[in-house]
Amino acid sequence: MTKRFGILSVCIITGLLALALQGCYYDNKAENYGSAGCDSANPTYTKNIAPLINQSCIGCHGSSGASAGVSLTTYDLVKTYAVKGSLMGTLKQNGYSLMPPGGKLSDCKISQVDKWIQNGMPQ
Ligand code: HEC
Structure with missing residues (x-):
């Protein structure tokens, strides 16, 4: 049981990290191509x-x-x-x-x- 939760939290953390990184990626893209405060x-x-x-x-x-x-x-x-x-x-x-x-x-x-x-x- 504990082991399952361990794996689950690793998955959740990895998922959140991926989302966070993707967020940054899109932010940078928006900034480099106009919009989002830098036109x-x-x-x-x-x-x-x-x-x-x-x-x-x-x-x-x-x-x-x-x-x-x-x-x-x-x-x-x-x-x-x-x-x-x-x-x-x-x-x-x-x-x-x-x-x-x-x-x-x-x-x-x-x-x-x-x-x-x-x-x-x-x-
Ligand atoms: C943390 C303080 C700080 C910030 C923030 C800062 N400067 Fe400076 N600036 C300096 C210092 C110290 C010097 C002298 C550095 C040298 O001569 O090596 C300088 C020198 C300069 C010079 C003269 C360069 C030369 O050799 O003739 C210009 C132009 C300049 N800064 C423009 C800017 C611009 C534009 C920004 C914002 C994008 C900026 N600075 C932000 C501290 C700062």
Whole structure:
């Protein structure tokens, strides 16, 4: 009896793990192909870039005590780094330190910023 329950719980745990992993898989897929909070179709500063920066960068690049003297609080400031190349450079760790330092943004978010710059950085 005990043995049967043992096997049963292994099955249940495996099942739950499979579901959890599948959930993650679908989340990532949704994120990489638009929808679910990351729509890279026609990014604008107000709709996409500012929220992304507020979420992932402003803690260190806010108005007071900005890391490396880099403040990302306004459209004009963000545009300066975009034009200079250090915005994409840091996101892709391409010739610059990786930003955010804790770990790369999702591919979708990085292409969102890329697209925004290519489109002429619409406000
Ligand atoms: C945990 C704090 C922290 C977070 C979060 C953070 N940064 Fe930074 N950032 C730094 C530090 C520290 C430096 C200086 C690092 C260096 O020069 O190696 C820096 C430097 C930079 C630079 C200047 C790079 C150069 O060499 O000219 C840019 C641009 C930048 N960050 C953009 C961003 C962006 C965009 C985000 C959000 C996606 C972000 N950072 C998130 C701490 C942070």
